[in-house]
Amino acid sequence: MKKAYRGELLHFIADPAKVALIDSYQYFEDGLLVIENGLVVQVGEADLLLKKLSNDTELIHYPHGLIMPGFIDTHVHYPQTEMIASYGEQLLQWLENYTFPAEREFSDLEHGKRVAEFFLTQLLAAGTTTALVFGTVHKASVDAFFTIAQQKKLRMICGKVLMDQNCPDYLSDTAASGYADSKALIEKWHQVDRLQYAITPRFAPTCSKAQLDKAGELLAQYPDVYLHTHLCENKDEIAWVAELFPENTGYLDVYDKSKLLGRRSVFAHGVHLHDSECQRLGETNSAIAFCPSSNLFLGSGLFNLQQAQQFDVNVGFGSDIGAGTTFSMLSTLNEGYKTQQLRGDKLSPFQSFYLATLGGAIALDLEGTIGNFTKGAEADFIVLDYTATPLMARRMQHCKTLTEKLFILSMLGDERHVLATHIMGEKVTE
Structure with a gap:
């Protein structure tokens, strides 16, 4: 069976430390993740992909969260x-x-x-x-x-x-x-x-x-x-x-x-x-x-x-x-940022989220299997909630860029900000 998940969507396709930042990730403000038999079929802009969905595809919409790999x-x-x-x-x-x-x-x-x-x-x-x-x-x-x-x-x-x-x-x-x-x-x-x-x-x-x-x-x-x-x-x-x-x-x-x-x-x-x-x-x-x-x-x-x-x-x-x-990997990103600050180095939010997803997959020799939404990858993904706590919700009101949103997630986020976890396309926590 096919499923399609709609919402704000982010995944990495390369290491931000090795390529131009814009070439390291794909971000869709209104995106669609299409899954069949637990594997990724396609990812892209919702308005383009929705037209191509077969009638038997189940559509699930997350209007207020960020969909990304687990x-x-x-x-x-x-x-x-x-x-x-x-x-x-x-x-x-x-x-x-x-x-x-x-x-x-x-x-x-x-x-x-x-x-x-x-x-x-x-x-x-x-x-x-x-x-x-x-x-x-x-x-x-x-x-x-x-x-x-x-x-x-x-x-x-x-x-x-x-x-x-x-x-x-x-x-x-x-x-x-x-x-x-x-x-x-x-x-x-x-x-x-x-x-x-x-x-x-x-x-x-x-x-x-x-x-x-x-x-x-x-x-x-x-x-x-x-x-x-x-x-x-x-x-x-x-x-x-x-x-x-x-x-x-x-x-x-x-x-x-x-x-x-x-x-x-x-x-x-x-x-x-x-x-x-x-x-x-x-x-x-x-x-x-x-x-x-x-x-x-x-x-x-x-x-x-x-x-x-x-x-x-x-x-x-x-x-x-x-x-x-x-x-919480979000809390771990928080600690990682601080260790690099103490060293006098910078750890960008893009690098942090890369290391927690595709970077981890590459470290485990599982690139193409998990870690991003490449075609054929296993559809393990999460939805992060920007409004799970009053403090984050209030702080997000002042965000102007994706960089800011990711940084706030990594500094203020924890388990409460994981709205849902999906394994092979099926929701297992909420």
């Missing part, structure tokens, strides 16, 4: 949902005191399903339609997550954590068992419906060289799966990596030597990267998940977006729940 979260931990906003620590102490005890419970499949249900409901309510997700060390945590994501017909990526040193015994696997468990999960879930698998070493300090090498073996055996881990988040963490891996030239080199860099490799944070590391990320087409809420909450530092852009590194936004403090 947000993409390139780094988030679903098992940390219930320990969000845990007080007072930086990364390493925070993991030990809060994260590891919370993750212990995910050996229980039913517990994992309950948390996954809540987590995915929250994501959808916030307008996030795809995410790259950490499980725990337990196979059951991934089975639980994928079971619920499959029921909701979502495009989601998840993986079992690999962790065989410097962690509690109750969360430890081995190089061999981590390989075997990951392989079994790949065979069970990868490319089933809209689900994809990510090989997931927690981070270098909790993984032996043998375990990282086995992760590299898996990546070679299954080249279309993802690699998802952490990189250069915290200065104490970086110093610890140098102690644990003295034979390597730096943090990224630990992963590089185990053959973990590539087109579907996503490294969370990258707050403290050397130019040489950015160059290596760029030349291997690896990606960084920019997680400003988490970086501020844990006091990790301020991500250098301009450095990443200089070396042509793929970048998307990540919420990093539960060190991040919001499911």
Whole structure:
């Protein structure tokens, strides 16, 4: 069946940092998004496309909202949902005191399903339609997550954590068992419906060289799966990596030597990267998940977006729940803008919304599948409400340009401003 959604409409077709701004997006003040069997058929001016619609097309009108692709979260931990906003620590102490005890419970499949249900409901309510997700060390945590994501017909990526040193015994696997468990999960879930698998070493300090090498073996055996881990988040963490891996030239080199860099490799944070590391990320087409809420909450530092852009590194936004403090990508854009202000750099609203949609899709090697309204793309999209709160409604009265409207959405917006979320063309939240 065909559906057509009418309203103000925006999507990106290129990176505003690489092309002239006007060439980076398409904006229709009165647009039409035509969908058939969950896929985008056409997008354009409403007055032109309405004349071509077949009589059996269902027409839905959003007269007071902005239709755009669903947000993409390139780094988030679903098992940390219930320990969000845990007080007072930086990364390493925070993991030990809060994260590891919370993750212990995910050996229980039913517990994992309950948390996954809540987590995915929250994501959808916030307008996030795809995410790259950490499980725990337990196979059951991934089975639980994928079971619920499959029921909701979502495009989601998840993986079992690999962790065989410097962690509690109750969360430890081995190089061999981590390989075997990951392989079994790949065979069970990868490319089933809209689900994809990510090989997931927690981070270098909790993984032996043998375990990282086995992760590299898996990546070679299954080249279309993802690699998802952490990189250069915290200065104490970086110093610890140098102690644990003295034979390597730096943090990224630990992963590089185990053959973990590539087109579907996503490294969370990258707050403290050397130019040489950015160059290596760029030349291997690896990606960084920019997680400003988490970086501020844990006091990790301020991500250098301009450095990443200089070396042509793929970048998307990540919420990093539960060190991040919001499911809302709009709120995450707010934090991202402020981190760049503190660096003395500018982050335009066009760049912000690009990173949260098409930029995230490119970081996940899913351009053409999600992230914009190109023909044949999966029709995951949202409607943003300019009037959901009195403050935004009042502020919008003074807007004269699209730039202003997008900036206000990114500064004052949150979950309340997501009027509706659609998955494969079907409304799932309102």
